[in-house]
Amino acid sequence: MSAATLTAAPAAPTAKQADKIALENNKLHKRLCRLVGQAIGDFNMIEEGDKVMVCLSGGKDSYALLDILMTLRERAPIHFDIVAVNLDQKQPNFPADILPTYLSNLGVAFHIENQDTYSIVKRLIPEGKTTCSLCSRLRRGILYRVADELGATKIALGHHRDDILETFFLNMFFGGKLKSMPAKLQSDDGRHIVIRPMAYVKEADSERYAEVKGFPIIPCDLCGSQENLQRKQIKNLMREWDKKFPGRVDSIFSALSNVAPSHLLDRELFSFTDIKADGVANPLGDIAFDEEPCAMPATFPGTIPLQAV
């Protein structure tokens, strides 16, 4: 086989195939707008007069977040402003011109914050040790300050559904906590509201959207830090489940917004000590001895083969 055969370019799509691709891309855009809009509504993330600071790392998810928020702003019944912010941490080979060029062409207000956290981290953390925790702490403090300086009322991050699920499993497997990544929170300094409008978006959709839109992605390994291995394992586990048992990951995600504190063991969440038998029958009440049927959530899009559970 000749080299020419090996490197032959794929055939251009026919008109019919091109129409189909355009239709799929349009559906993807609509789906992202719907899911981001839904999360914003469910958690009251953006209100009239807000100035939303979108943190842009140069990764696919933050580009998608900015893009979708700009679309939604055009359609929203309320007025809000957007300012995109990138923190240039002075990592070696960071392509500093990509984001300013992209954002200028997009016509969105933006700010690039130059802070050499890379050198600080390298100086303080011994070679071979994980640098992420100090790096994120420094980044967080800088972004809070920038939000103050820009008068931003909300700080938007690009974490998606799979980040939320991975964090949930990380906390459960390694931290002994039933806890994930909040869709909306008050910052630890008590001064900011942080929102995650992509909370309902699947990573695969964000990935596909980045391809479709041709976002100029900046690689996230410039700092030379190793990827978090535990998170990587969990990501792989979820991908495997998704392939083998379609619907399982969706079901777990639904479970995060369908919690029964009385059926867990956290005495802070539910007052077990105050339970009394009041003699009043309740047909919807708890069944003590029978095993409860495992009802599928209303939004559950697939079924899990029981023999495989």
Ligand code: SF4
């Ligand atoms: S991967 Fe690098 S840039 Fe990202 S948090 Fe870790 S040390 Fe910082």
